[in-house]
Every structure is written in C-alpha cells, then in structure tokens.
Amino acid sequence: MATKTISVDIKTVKNDVYLVEIFKGLLLTLKHFLKIGAKSAYLAPTERRAGKLSTNNRATIQYPEEKWVPYPQYRGLHRLNKDEQDRTKCVACEMCATACPADCIFIEAERSPWADEFPNDPKREKHPKIYEIDVLRCIFCGFCEEACPCEAIELTEIYDFAAYSRENAVYDKEKLERVYDLTKDGKFYQEGRKLDFEF
C-alpha cells in the first residue's frame, strides 16, 4: 500500500478559517460600540447642515424627532415660486406638463388678475387658474424644473409628505405656494418647520 503524504500549509489554514478577519471585524464593531474613533464620514455633513452637533456619533438618527437634512440637489416635494409681490411666477405655459413623463401635472390657464400692470409683457397676462400635481404619480425626475422657462416650479428638500388620502396627495396651487413660503430660505428642516396643511 502506497502511503500518501499530505503537506499542510499553515498559511492556507489561516486564510480558510478567516480567523484574523473575524477578529478584525469584531474589533471594529467593538470600536463603534464603545464610540471610539473618528466621527462617521456619513454623519458629518448632516450635522454640519443641521448647524448643531449630534448628541452622539451614531450613524442612525432619531427620526422623526430628529430630521435628516438632505443634500442641496435633493429632489423632493414641488413648490410654485412667487415674485416679490407675492404673485405666482407661473405663466401656465404647460411646458412642465408636456415634459412630465409621469403625466402628473394638470394646468388650466386664465387671464391673470395683474395683466393690466404689464401692458407690454404678454408673459404676465396668463397665469394658472388650476395647477395640480399628483405627487403619488410623480417620479421626482425634475424634468418640470428643467423645462420651466420662468423658474416657477422647483423641487424642494421636503421628503416627508405622506398623505392620509389620495385626494390630499394632489397638491393644488395654494398648497404649492405655501410650500414656497416654507422653503424659500432653504432652511425647512434646520428650522424644524412642518407642512401646515391638511394631509
């Protein structure tokens, strides 16, 4: 009977069992558990934008008591911008509704109440009688914002606008203009504001 010699490489065993890696991982967990080490890279910008330091360095936040502040490019709930005299900037051209891939914007135009103030500017002669966005249908692509020729529609940082009914998820002109009032300074979450209309 021929004998077979098996040579065991100690390095291979070490790699196969992952012993070192397991201990490395456990050590990391332990480090976080004991709150040792630098602040999480993920957490830092949030805290910076919130304007205050979190009570701890945990990667989780205590939602909804504590609100995450999104990045500036975040595409959340829409708003309808107004000019200095609180008149809607929208001229009801329906570019947003035409560009919308989800077909969630409905506009009906009419002659604006301030048309006579701009005899030489036909753009201000028209404004939306009805401006509705069905946020349940919206896919938040931001095409409406891009298509708008007069910077009237914009997406804000607001992300918590779940509604109790489908009707309330259709945002009309009044609601969208109210969103503008709440977000025009860009500090919706920093100031701890809330949407103050019916859901």
Place this chain on the structure above:
Amino acid sequence: MPKIKLNGRVLEVEAGKTILQVASENGIEIPHYCYHPKLSVAGNCRMCLVEVQGMPKLATACSTPIMNSPPARKIDGEFDMVINSKSEEAAAAQKSVMEFLLLNHPTDCPVCDKAGECRLQDYSYGYGRGYRRAVEEKTPKPKKDLGPNIALYTQRCILCSRCVRFCDEIVGSHELAIANRGCHDEIVTYPGKPLENRLSGNVADICPVGALVTKDFLFSARVWNLKKTSSVCSGCSAGCNIQIETMAEKIKRIQPKNNENVNSYWICDDGRFGYNEIQDAKRIKYPRKKDQSGNLSQTDLKTAIAEVVEKVNSLKKIYKPKAIGFLGSAHASNEENFLLNKLARKIVGSSNVGLRAAEITNDEVVFKSGFKIYGDKTPNRFGAKVILGSENAQEIYEKIKNGEIKALFLLGGIPETGFLPHEEEIFSKLELLVVVDYLDSDLTQSADFSLGGKNYFEKQGTFTNVQERVQKFNQAVSSQGSFVSDVEILQELMVAFDKSWKEIAVSEIFNQLAKENEFFRGMTFYKLGQEGMLKQ
C-alpha cells in the same frame, strides 16, 4: 408644357402656375408666410426666395410663374427653368429673412396660443439661425382689441397682410389695414369700425404667427394637447367641413377643414363659436316619464320603451295604426330619420310621417368670394325631406287638431329650443307624446315619455347639405347627457315592436338607406370619405 428642374427633380408642369404652387403640388416645401392659396399674391414676406438659374437675383416663389423659354435658351438644352430652393444663396436669404422677422418678435412662445402650429417656430427650426445676434432691446407694442372676437398681439405680427387681404377679398368688408411706415407698421382697424364681420374668426386661422387670436380660444389650451376630429358643422344647411378640437372631453375650438366643394378654407363665426351653447345646454341624463298628475319621474330605457309599446298597441287597437303620427327632424341625421321612417311605415304601419323643422326666418348672406351663410339653420333639411317623403309638419299638425292622430313620436335635436311656435297648444291634444331629444326643454318636460339622446358632437352620422352633398360627421366627445344615442333608442323601439329587427351600427344603417332610397343609391358609408358625395 414647360419642363423644369425643381430641387433636382425633373417635372413637367403647366405654364402660368407659380413655383410655389408647383412645389406644394409635388410635395416640395418652400417656406412662406404671406402666400395663401385662396388670397391674392402679395410677395411681401420674402421667405419664399429661391434661386432661378439665369435670373440676376433670387426670385419669390409665390409670384414667379413657370414659363416656356425659347429653344435656343433652354438650360442644358432641355429645361425651361432650373429652380433651387436649397442652394447656398437661397438658404442664406431664408436665414436672414428669419432673423429680420424675429428682430422685434417677443419670442414669448411659452404663453403664445399659436405655439405648436406657428410658422415662425417651424421655420426658425428649419431655416433660421437658432440664436439672436442683435443686442438691442426690443420695442414693445401693446396688445390691441380688434373686435368682439379677435385680439391682436401687435408685437408678434410679421406684417404678412394675410388678414388684410382676407377682409378685402373674401369678406369684402375692408375693415383691416396696415398703418404707418417702416418699423412703425401695424395692423389697425379704421376708427369706429371694429373687425366684426361674420367671418372674422378666420383671420386667426390664417395668421401664420400668434398675432391674431380668437378671444374664445385665448389661454384655453396648448394646441399639442388637442384631439382633432373631422366633422361637419350643424349650424346651417351649408354643411361646412370642420375640425373639432377637444381636450378632456371638452370642446376647445372649432376650425375649418378644407373642402373645395363646400367651404374652401373658411367657416363663419356662428359655426366657430356656436359650440358653447350646445355644450353648455341643460341635458336629459336618463329617460323620463310623466304620470297622470303631471309629475316627472326618472326611469330606465327598457321600462320606458316597454310602456310606450304597450300604450301604442292599445291605441292601435282602439283607433287604427293611422292614429300614430311620426315627426322626423331636419336637425337629425339621415340615419335617424331613416329609422323613424322605417318604424312608422314598416313596423307600426302608419303613413302619417312629417318633417319637423323651424321656419326659415334668416336671410342668406353672400360674401365677396361667394362664401354663403344660409338662412336655413337646419343641417339636414334636404336629407330628411328625401327620406321621410314629406316637406313639413303642417299635415300632422292639422291631423292632431282634428283628432285623427292620438299619439306622436317626435325627433328633436333643435338646439336651444323645445316647442316650435303653436306646438304646445297642438300637442296638448295628444294622448301620447314620445320625444327623442337631448335638451331638457319645455318640450321634453311636457312629453309623456322623453327618451333622451345625444347632441351632434357626441354621435356619428351623415347630413345632406343644401347642395345635396352627403357628408359624414363624427363623434368628438363622450356624452354629457344620455348614455344611448338617438339611433340606439330608435332601434330599441323597433326591436320592442318587432323582434325580427336586428340592431346595427350607424354605418350599416346608412348602407341600408343607400340600398332602399333612390337618392342615396350607390353610396356607402365608407365611400363618403372626407369630401362627401353627391347623388350618383
């Protein structure tokens, strides 16, 4: 015939035709603003400049006729003319004309109602520069009111003078003119003479840019959202071809559709703006029944028809089938009148069939170009006359007064009115009045049974106009009132009387009518096509 070369294509065309006409006939696009096939040639927009070999300068395609040239001067030994609208020189001219026209144009496309069907937009993409070189500020020119139906955005105007020529040549009312000189040019009306002729809506159609707009359509929709249905106007007996443009089941505007046999490119303002009244009229949603004490109650079609049949059969037993009268309508389609006639003569067996139509009280209006607004405000008087074999309702009225007719079936469809004069008194003598009409009027309220129906925007059928041309009208919107159309109601009635009748579609009803009626012989619903048919 001259042999020409147009953009590389060899064509043999009639001498005397203009280059632009030849190009459009052969599917070659030459951009133009001021030229309109039905108006005189003005040649002032300069957009149609083309290169003609041998001519010292570029020529306007709209005003340069195709000519024979003497054999010795033929180009390449065979061509009378060699024209190129895409040469470098022509393209440069088109580009600079575009730039010139857009110098003071407000480019307010987002709010302009013409956007989407605007020549300036299209040609700017096709032939323009794509950006503005001028840094000077634009001169504002205010919006003006030209008349009860038309407004003018002065700054958008490119002064093609189509509207001026339309008022001069088609209407003959000479209301518009171009005043001032040079860059101060603008379209004006004469003092104290607003644009209020009865074809004024057409100036908004022929305006190649968004300068002239109808106040009715202003701000109401963006044109690319509109669904277009070709149809026939029911406003008078002319039967003008129209395009009904709708959005979300609402009519937004009505535009003329070219049919050289009927209305050319025009319609009158009555037809253009008349849809509002029909659309907003009070409607019957469900069949209604009046009990003995005069109270109206809602019912469903099956029950109503069963009760009607029962009553008619009992009346038939007491009197004779002759005691049942039938009145068709000059506002109802050929198919509806045909079904009523069949119900009367074949199924009930009564020859008391009449044609109910308002008397002609208006005068015919003829415009300079020969366009007519007829005094007869019914769309289908001729067709109904041919089908029902009766000229009017006088005979039926007399028989009701004498007591010979005890029950009456009546097709309505006259917009805005219920009873015609004296009818209320005459109909009060009837024992049974069954009305098929979409309006909630005094007539349908006094009827024993009013079965509902659809207005003509909501159904399909054919009208025969005053020139005896049979034309199709199509459904543009879904019904705001009754769910069943007049044709379906009539067929339900026929089935209830006679089980052997099979319900068929409007097109098949017309085909059957064509088989049975001498006037319609040889026609089929399909053959009517877009232009309609005359008696074969």
